[in-house]
Amino acid sequence: MNYEKSNKTLTEYQAHKLREIVDSIVTCCNDKRTYTKEKFGIPYAEITCLLLFKGERYLTVKDLAVKMEVAKSRITKIIKGLMAKGLVEKIEDPKDNRVKLLSLTPNGYKKIEEIEKFRLEIHKKLINNIDPHERGKLFYYLDKLIESMQLVKEELLK
Amino acid sequence: MNYEKSNKTLTEYQAHKLREIVDSIVTCCNDKRTYTKEKFGIPYAEITCLLLFKGERYLTVKDLAVKMEVAKSRITKIIKGLMAKGLVEKIEDPKDNRVKLLSLTPNGYKKIEEIEKFRLEIHKKLINNIDPHERGKLFYYLDKLIESMQLVKEELLK
DNA sequence: CATTAACAGTTTACAACATGAACTATGAAA
DNA sequence: TTTCATAGTTCATGTTGTAAACTGTTAATG
Numbered sequence: 001m002n003y004e005k006s007n008k009t010l011t012e013y014q015a016h017k018l019r020e021i022v023d024s025i026v027t028c029c030n031d032k033r034t035y036t037k038e039k040f041g042i043p044y045a046e047i048t049c050l051l052l053f054k055g056e057r058y059l060t061v062k063d064l065a066v067k068m069e070v071a072k073s074r075i076t077k078i079i080k081g082l083m084a085k086g087l088v089e090k091i092e093d094p095k096d097n098r099v100k101l102l103s104l105t106p107n108g109y110k111k112i113e114e115i116e117k118f119r120l121e122i123h124k125k126l127i128n129n130i131d132p133h134e135r136g137k138l139f140y141y142l143d144k145l146i147e148s149m150q151l152v153k154e155e156l157l158k
Numbered sequence: 159m160n161y162e163k164s165n166k167t168l169t170e171y172q173a174h175k176l177r178e179i180v181d182s183i184v185t186c187c188n189d190k191r192t193y194t195k196e197k198f199g200i201p202y203a204e205i206t207c208l209l210l211f212k213g214e215r216y217l218t219v220k221d222l223a224v225k226m227e228v229a230k231s232r233i234t235k236i237i238k239g240l241m242a243k244g245l246v247e248k249i250e251d252p253k254d255n256r257v258k259l260l261s262l263t264p265n266g267y268k269k270i271e272e273i274e275k276f277r278l279e280i281h282k283k284l285i286n287n288i289d290p291h292e293r294g295k296l297f298y299y300l301d302k303l304i305e306s307m308q309l310v311k312e313e314l315l316k
Numbered sequence: 317c318a319t320t321a322a323c324a325g326t327t328t329a330c331a332a333c334a335t336g337a338a339c340t341a342t343g344a345a346a
Numbered sequence: 347t348t349t350c351a352t353a354g355t356t357c358a359t360g361t362t363g364t365a366a367a368c369t370g371t372t373a374a375t376g
Contacts, residue, residue: 195332201331201332201333202332202333203332203333203334228333228334228335229334229335229336231334231335231336231337232333232334232335235332235333235334236333254342254343255341255342255343256341256342256343257342
């Protein structure tokens with residue numbers, strides 16, 4: 001019996017299986033992204049940006065760049081799109097003329113509500129397909145997975 | 159006691175938590191994508207395309223468009239990149255002059271091996287961080303999650 | 317106080333990813 | 347033999363994103 005070899009094969013099989021599972025989760029999320037973007041007729045980056053205004057009166061270009069982890073120049077463009085659609089407006093910061101304060105328009109608030117409603121709905125459906133008694137365990141194992149992903153990531157970047 | 163209301167809140171909390179977990183998986187995968195692309199100095203779409211040649215002697219533009227689920231014109235561009243890097247070559251199909259047969263060059267084979275080695279390594283690390291006795295359950299719950307995601311997706315597209 | 321640093325935001329040029337329509341050329345069917 | 351289908355390319359366009367150079371403005375420092 002070649003225990004070592006069969007054990008190696010098992011690990012490789014499991015590694016492969018894990019890759020396929022994670023891939024299919026990612027693919028599914030990208031499909032959801034495409035669907036959302038088409039449903040609301042707004043590029044997805046603009047939707048992401050818009051939702052960051054939830055619970056915030058004012059945000060600056062820099063705030064958004066940090067939150068979205070993209071370059072400031074990207075935010076300039078996204079905000080241009082949102083302003084053209086009348087969802088966001090821009091005023092000067094009375095205390096610092098360098099800064100521009102961005103905030104939602106009434107239509108922006110409405111749009112966020114619509115999008116949030118839709119998002120909550122699909123995530124509720126997602127969780128309702130899982131037996132309530134199994135949810136705790138699902139979260140437990142997902143946390144394990146994420147923990148492992150974080151570890152691998154840190155090791156790579158080290 | 160307001161059972162119904164607290165139950166609703168619990169569902170919403172769980173829906174929200176699930177969203178956050180899935181988001182962090184997707185983010186992590188995107189980071190891996192970026193890392194891979196930089197490590198090998200090849201755009202990720204070209205890497206994906208290249209790996210599709212694993213175990214295939216010849217592939218056509220159409221084959222690749224179907225496998226990658228993108229427009230043919232996208233494949234034309236990706237193949238241009240791979241040919242410029244000397245990883246893929248193109249010959250005429252002797253049986254049908256419309257068709258171009260794409261295949262790996264020796265360097266292409268080498269590159270695939272490198273990429274596959276790297277990928278297997280990180281996925282092994284990923285699985286090795288999980289207690290061997292818990293892997294079965296992890297897969298079980300991940301399958302449940304994917305099943306649910308598929309159901310929600312089908313309902314949306316219906 | 318004047319110069320220099322740092323900061324906020326924009327513009328521009330570029331690259332990667334992706335589609336759709338128009339086009340060329342070939343093969344198959346009527 | 348005309349017509350239709352197929353394979354692949356080109357071109358125009360849109361989305362996502364970066365980096366560098368630039369304009370103003372504020373803050374720090376000699």
